[in-house]
Amino acid sequence: MATESSSHNLTRTKTALVTGASSGIGYAVVKELAHHGFTVYACARREEVLRDLAAQFPKGNVIPYALDITNITEIVQLKEYLATHLPQQCLDVLYNNAGQSCCLPAVDLTDEILTRLFRVNVIGHMDMTTQLAQLVINAKGTILFTGSLAGLTMFPFGASYAATKAAIHQYARVLHGEMKIFDVRVINAVTGGVDTEIADKGALPRTSLFHFKEGLVAFEERKRMVEKSQPMSADKYAHELVADILSSRDPLDVYRGSWATVVSWLMLLAPYWLVEWILFKKFKLDSLHAAVRRRARGNKQD
Template sequence: MSTSDIKTALVTGASSGIGYAVVRELVKNGFRVYACARRVDLLEQLSKEYEPHRVIPYPLDISNFEEIVLLKEYLSTHLPRQRLDILYNNAGQSCTMPAVDVTNERLNQLFQVNVIGHMNITSQLCKFLINSKGTIVFTGSLSGVSVFPFGAVYAASKAAIHQYARVLHAEMKMFDVRVINAITGGVSTDIADTKPLPENSPFYFPEGIEALENRKFMAARNFPMSAETYAEKVVKDIVSPKDPVDIYRGSLATLISWIMMFAPYWLVEWVVFKKFKLDKVEKALRKRSETTKEK
C-alpha cells in the first residue's frame, strides 16, 4: 500500500486517557494519525513505537482559534489528496463544582475547550472530511443527558455538543459524511476535577464538602471501563458502515440513558439525592436555617 492510500485520522486531546487510547486503536486498524494536544511529549514517545509517520504529534490548544487555522494550513500541505478520513473531537476539561461557584473565567475556558473549540475545528477541517466522505466523532457524556450534582456547567457543555453533533449529522449527511456522538459513561481516565470548594460557597459546611468530595470520585467507584476497551468499541463503530448518530459506550452508559428516557424526573431526582448524599446536605441546611431563625 502506498503512503497516499493509507487512511488518515486526526485526534484532539490525544496525550492521555481516551484520546491516547483511540490513537493506538486507530493505528492498530491501519490509520495514520495526527495526534493533537497541548503537550506532545507523551505523543512523541508513542510515535517512536511505530514506523515513521504513522503517529504524527502536533501541538494544539483547541481553545485558540489561530492555532486551529494554522492546523488547517498545515494539513492543506501535508494531507494526501486533501483527504481526512476521521476527525475525532475528544479534547475536554472537567468541572466538578456547584453551579453557583463556577467563576466567569473558568466558565469561559470550559466552553472554549469543550464546545467552541470542537465547533471551530470541525468547520475549519470539514472540506477534508467531505473530500474523503469521512467520519466526525465527538466525545459526549452521560452528564449531558443525566443529572449529576455539582456538574451543571460540564453537563451543559456536553449537552451543547450532543445537540451540535445531531444537527451536524443532518447537514453533513448529504455530503456522505457521517457524524457520531459517543455518549460516554464511566471510563478510567485522569480527567477528574480535584479543585477544592471555595470558602465563600453556600455549600461550604461539612455536609456540603463531603457531598462534593463523594461526587468527585463517583466514576472511580463504579467500575469504569478501561480507556483501551472503550477505544476498541468506538473505533469499531467508526469503521462500521452503520450510521447511528448517538452511540452509548463506557460503563452504565446505556442503562442510565434508558432510565433518563423513561423514568419520571421526580424519581430520578430522589435517587440522585440519596446517591450523592444531597439529602444530608439539605437536612443540614434546613437545620442551620431554623437555628438562625431562633436566634
C-alpha cells in the same frame, strides 16, 4: 479516468486526526486507529507526550502535532499544514475529543472558569469542525465527538461541564443532518465511566454556600463518582469506538463506558423527579438538604 481515480482511492492509506491525544481516551484511540492501519495525527498541547506515543509505532504511523484547540489561529495553521500533507486532501476521521472537567456548585462558577470550559469543550470543537470539514467531505469520512452522560442527567456540582456536553450533543445532532447530505457520518459518543485523568481534583471554595460539613461530604462523594462506578478502561473504550468508526452504521449516538446505556434508558423512561430522587440519595444530597433545614430551624429559634 474515473476508474483510475476509484482504484487509487481504494489503495489510499486512511487518515485520522484525534484531539486530546496526550492522555486517556484520546491516547487510547490514537493507538487503536494506528493498529488498524490509519495514519493518525495526534494533537494536544503536550507535544513531548505525543512524541513518546508516536515512538511506539513505525515512523509516520502516528504524527504528533502540538495544538491548543482554544486558539483559532493554531487551528487555521493546522488546516494549512494538513492541506500540504494529506493524500488527496482527504481526512477519513476527525475525532473531537479534547476536554476539560469542572466540579463546582453552579453558583460558585466564575466567568473565567465558564469561558475557559466552553472554549475547550464546545467552541474549540466547533472551530475544528468548521476548518476541517471539507477534508472530511473529500474522504466521505466520519466526524466524532466525546459526549457524556453529564449532558443527559443531573450530576450535582457539575452544571458547567454538563452544559458544555449538552451543547455538544445538540451540535452533533444538527451537524449529523447537515453532513449526511455530503455522505459524512457524525457520531456522538455518549460516555459513561472511563478510567482517565480528566476528573477535577480542585477543592470546594471556602466562600461556597455548600462549605459546611455535609456539603463537603457530598462534594467529595461527587468527585469520586467515576472511580466508584467501575469505570471501563480507556483501551476497551477505544476498541469499541473504533469499531463504530469502522462499521457502516450511521447511529448518531453511541453509548460507551460504564453505566452509559443504563443511565440513558433511565433518562428516557423515568420521570425526572424519580431520577433526581435517586441522584439525591446516591450523592448524599438528602443529608445535605436535611442539614440546611436543621440550620434554618436553629436560626429561627435564636
